[in-house]
Structures are given as structure tokens and as C-alpha cells.
Amino acid sequence: xxxxxxxxxxxxxxxxxxxxxxxxxxxxxxxxxxxxxxxxxxxxxxxxxxxxxxxxxxxxxxxxxxxxxxxxxxxxxxxxxxxxxxxxxxxxxxxxxxxxxxxxxxxxxxxxxxxxxxxxxxxxxxxxxxxxxxxxxxxxxxxxxxxxxxxxxxxxxxxxxxxxxxxxxxxxxxxxxxxxxxxxxxxxxxxxxxxxxxxxxxxxxxxxxxxx
Amino acid sequence: xxxxxxxxxxxxxxxxxxxxxxxxxxxxxxxxxxxxxxxxxxxxxxxxxxxxxxxxxxxxxxxxxxxxxxxxxxxxxxxxxxxxxxxxxxxxxxxxxxxxxxxxxxxxxxxxxxxxxxxxxxxxxxxxxxxxxxxxxxxxxxxxxxxxxxxxxxxxxxxxxxxxxxxxxxxxxxxxxxxxxxxxxxxxxxxxxxxxxxxxxxxxxxxxxxxxxxxxxxxxxxxxxxxxxxxxxxxxxxxxxxxxxxxxxxxxxxxxxxx
Numbered sequence: 001x002x003x004x005x006x007x008x009x010x011x012x013x014x015x016x017x018x019x020x021x022x023x024x025x026x027x028x029x030x031x032x033x034x035x036x037x038x039x040x041x042x043x044x045x046x047x048x049x050x051x052x053x054x055x056x057x058x059x060x061x062x063x064x065x066x067x068x069x070x071x072x073x074x075x076x077x078x079x080x081x082x083x084x085x086x087x088x089x090x091x092x093x094x095x096x097x098x099x100x101x102x103x104x105x106x107x108x109x110x111x112x113x114x115x116x117x118x119x120x121x122x123x124x125x126x127x128x129x130x131x132x133x134x135x136x137x138x139x140x141x142x143x144x145x146x147x148x149x150x151x152x153x154x155x156x157x158x159x160x161x162x163x164x165x166x167x168x169x170x171x172x173x174x175x176x177x178x179x180x181x182x183x184x185x186x187x188x189x190x191x192x193x194x195x196x197x198x199x200x201x202x203x204x205x206x207x208x209x210x211x212x
Numbered sequence: 213x214x215x216x217x218x219x220x221x222x223x224x225x226x227x228x229x230x231x232x233x234x235x236x237x238x239x240x241x242x243x244x245x246x247x248x249x250x251x252x253x254x255x256x257x258x259x260x261x262x263x264x265x266x267x268x269x270x271x272x273x274x275x276x277x278x279x280x281x282x283x284x285x286x287x288x289x290x291x292x293x294x295x296x297x298x299x300x301x302x303x304x305x306x307x308x309x310x311x312x313x314x315x316x317x318x319x320x321x322x323x324x325x326x327x328x329x330x331x332x333x334x335x336x337x338x339x340x341x342x343x344x345x346x347x348x349x350x351x352x353x354x355x356x357x358x359x360x361x362x363x364x365x366x367x368x369x370x371x372x373x374x375x376x377x378x379x380x381x382x383x384x385x386x387x388x389x390x391x392x393x394x395x396x397x398x399x400x401x402x403x404x405x406x407x408x409x410x411x412x413x414x415x416x417x418x419x420x421x422x423x424x425x426x427x428x429x430x431x432x433x434x435x436x437x438x439x440x441x442x443x444x445x446x447x448x449x450x451x452x453x454x455x456x457x458x459x460x461x462x463x464x465x466x467x468x469x470x471x
Contacts, residue, residue, distance in 0.1 A: 031244070033244050034243065034244050055244070170264050170265060171265040171266070171267050171268075172263065172265040174261055175262050176258065176262040179258060179261075183232075188232060189232070189254075190252045190254040191255065191258075194243075200258075200259060200262060203248075203249070204243060204244045204248070204249050205244050206248065210264070211259075211263070
């Protein structure tokens with residue numbers, strides 16, 4: 001019902017290295033892994049997708065795996081798939097094996113994309129049911145470097161609603177954000193300033209689903 | 213660069229968003245790590261305190277009427293096993309229920325071999341299935357026996373003596389009870405049953421006891437004539453003893469021909 005198929009139904013090939021490779025080596029900046037995602041959190045074209053429940057880096061190997069698995073398991077005539085992450089653009093360096101510390105920063109090893117928790121990695125749509133799509137999406141989700149689940153528009157809405165309900169009907173009068181914001185018992189000595197925003201649901205790159 | 217110990221920040225007016233007076237500069241691993249970074253104990257305590265507490269329902273679930281969950285376990289496998297157990301109960305004359313403690317495999321095989329020689333089969337049964345079958349059949353009193361691991365020793369003839377002998381040699385199997393010829397016996401009952409003589413011997417005994425009277429009647433009837441014969445024989449012997457030397461053939465021949 002009113003589904004517009006894109007031109008190419010299969011997933012686009014992603015380059016290993018961007019067209020203009022970066023010469024300047026970038027600092028690590030792990031804050032692009034930490035915390036909730038601000039982009040690609042909702043569906044655009046498709047009906048089903050893979051939701052990341054943790055932060056991590058996706059490199060070209062992951063992209064190929066996703067592209068080939070989904071391309072192999074879906075029917076290009078009735079279904080289409082769309083990327084929701086950009087091609088790898090962040091250079092990650094690695095020192096050659098067996099060398100001591102020092103001697104400068106290592107050369108660029110590979111390019112990655114940063115994914116935060118709550119972001120959709122890819123979307124699938126078309127004339128298909130969730131049951132058809134779920135098997136290969138779970139297969140793909142298991143192979144990603146962060147925990148991921150296949151979702152549909154409904155299931156994502158359900159998840160958000162449940163989270164909201166949990167937050168509202170929590171019987172515990174003490175919540176992390178309350179304690180952190182009011183600095184009760186001097187807790188901010190042991191918390192990071194980011195914890196005011198992360199509210200105890202995130203720790204490093206991990207997303208704690210059962211909190212709050 | 214990173215400095216060790218607390219740093220005092222310059223005095224800022226309290227109204228314009230104050231920073232904490234003491235800021236510990238952390239060293240060690242970064243905030244985002246591949247492994248699960250160990251939390252400070254105070255933070256662990258905070259996480260434990262601020263966990264989600266589910267709202268309690270107004271009526272506790274144990275006060276609500278319990279819906280009988282119909283187990284969908286009535287799949288074909290369970291039905292097949294039930295049919296097998298019913299067949300076992302129908303076909304065999306003797307069924308003994310024993311407790312089974314784990315035995316080494318070779319001992320199990322040996323025991324099965326000995327019992328098979330006497331036509332006794334060993335069956336491992338699942339309690340749930342047997343309980344279902346028994347509650348519907350007439351063997352309701354066997355129900356309390358089927359708790360924990362059991363085996364059934366079934367046979368067509370009731371060879372209790374051999375079974376007991378074999379089971380005595382195996383300490384890990386304890387006889388709990390038996391159903392022999394549709395009578396439920398306890399352990400004592402089985403032992404008594406084993407002590408009974410075999411069927412042929414019992415039959416022979418009853419036949420002998422019954423035939424005792426008819427055999428006595430014939431001797432009763434013949435008692436008069438036998439008595440007379442004995443008396444005459446005695447008389448002849450006395451006469452012979454009196455007439456030493458004279459031929460005693462004609463009188464005994466005459467007396468015997470008279471009968």
C-alpha cells in the first residue's frame with residue numbers, strides 16, 4: 001500500500017576507503033560510540049530494520065557481510081533494502097605488530113563508521129511480512145560487533161512505549177537521574193558529567209536495556 | 213597533562229553554574245572500552261539502588277483463581293508411550309516396580325541378561341506418563357510408588373524366586389511393590405509369594421490331597437477280605453509250624469483258591 005521502491009532494490013556497495021582518503025590521522029574520539037544515537041533512529045523507507053543496541057565501529061568486512069547476506073536472502077523483485085549508515089569514513093590507525101610503544105602514531109589501518117545505540121543500521125521493505133524477513137535479519141544482527149535486534153515499525157514503537165511506561169510506573173522513588181542531578185550524597189564524585197545526560201542507561205559503549 | 217590528586221578550581225560565583233570544588237582527575241583506561249569497565253563501588257551501589265521496581269498488582273496473583281494450564285504435551289510421543297505402558301500392563305502377568313539408583317552400565321546389561329534368561333524384561337518408564345495411565349486404569353494403588361527413578365520388571369509367568377535372587381545380587385535396585393496376577397503385593401507379599409511352591413508342585417499336592425479319600429475307600433472296602441486273608445494265612449502258618457515235615461501245599465492252595 002503506497003510503497004515506493006527505490007531504483008536499485010539491493011544494498012549499495014560500500015567502499016573500503018573513501019574516494020578521498022584522509023591523510024591527516026584523526027584522534028580516536030570514542031565519544032562517537034558513547035551514548036544514544038541522534039540520527040537514523042526512526043524508519044524512513046522500509047518497514048523492517050536492524051536496530052543497534054550498543055555502540056561500535058562497522059568496517060568494510062561488516063558492510064560486505066550485511067550486503068551479501070541480505071542480498072542473498074531477499075527477493076529483489078518484491079523487497080528492497082536501504083542503508084542507514086554511511087560508508088566508512090573515519091580512519092583508524094594500528095601500530096605494526098611486535099613494536100614497542102612510542103615512535104609516533106601508527107599508519108591508517110582501515111576506515112570505519114561509528115554507530116551509537118538506538119541507530120538503525122539498515123532497512124528492508126516491500127511486499128513482505130516480518131516473519132519472512134526476521135530470520136536473515138537476526139542472522140545479520142548476530143554477526144555485528146555490537147548487540148542488535150531486527151525490528152519492524154510496530155515493534156520499535158512497542159519498544160519505545162514499553163520503555164516510556166517503565167519509566168512512568170517505576171515504583172522506586174530514587175532514580176539515577178534524580179540522584180545525579182541533585183548530587184545526592186555527593187554521587188557526582190563518582191559519576192561523569194556525561195552521566196547527567198546518559199542517566200545510567202549507558203556505560204561505555206554498552207546500552208543497559210533493563211535499566212529504568 | 214594529567215596530574216595526580218585533587219585540583220582546586222578557581223573560585224567562581226555560586227550563581228553561575230558551579231563546578232564541584234574537588235575534581236579527581238582519573239587515570240587508567242578511557243571512558244569507552246571494549247571490555248566492561250569496572251564501576252566504582254559507590255557507582256555500583258547507586259546502580260543497585262536505582263533499579264527498576266515493577267508495580268505490584270492490586271490483587272496478588274496467588275489469590276486469583278488459577279487457570280489450569282492444559283499441557284500441550286499431549287503430542288504423539290507422549291501418547292505412544294502411554295499406549296506402550298497400557299500394553300505392558302495388559303500383556304504381562306507379573307509387574308514389579310523397583311527403585312533404580314544409578315548403576316554402572318555393564319551391571320545394568322548383566323542384570324538384564326540374567327533376567328532375560330528367566331523371561332523377565334526390564335523397562336524404564338517416565339513417571340508422568342505412568343501416572344496418567346494408572347490414574348485412568350484400575351491400578352490406582354500403584355500410584356504412590358511412582359516417585360523418583362523407577363524401572364518395571366515385567367514377565368508373563370510369575371517367576372518371583374528367580375527375580376528376587378537376581379535382585380539380591382544387585383544392591384542398587386530395591387523392590388518397592390509388585391502386581392502379580394492383578395493382585396497388588398508389597399515387598400513382603402512378593403517374598404511370601406516366592407516362598408510358595410511352584411504351580412506343578414501345588415497342583416500335585418492338591419491332587420494328592422483330593423485323591424487320598426478315594427484311595428482310602430478302596431482299601432476300606434477291601435479291608436474285610438484282606439483281614440480274612442491275613443487271618444487264614446496266619447492260621448496256615450500256625451498249622452505248618454505244628455505239622456513240621458508234612459507237605460503244607462494242599463491246604464494253602466485250597467485256601468487261596470477259595471477267594
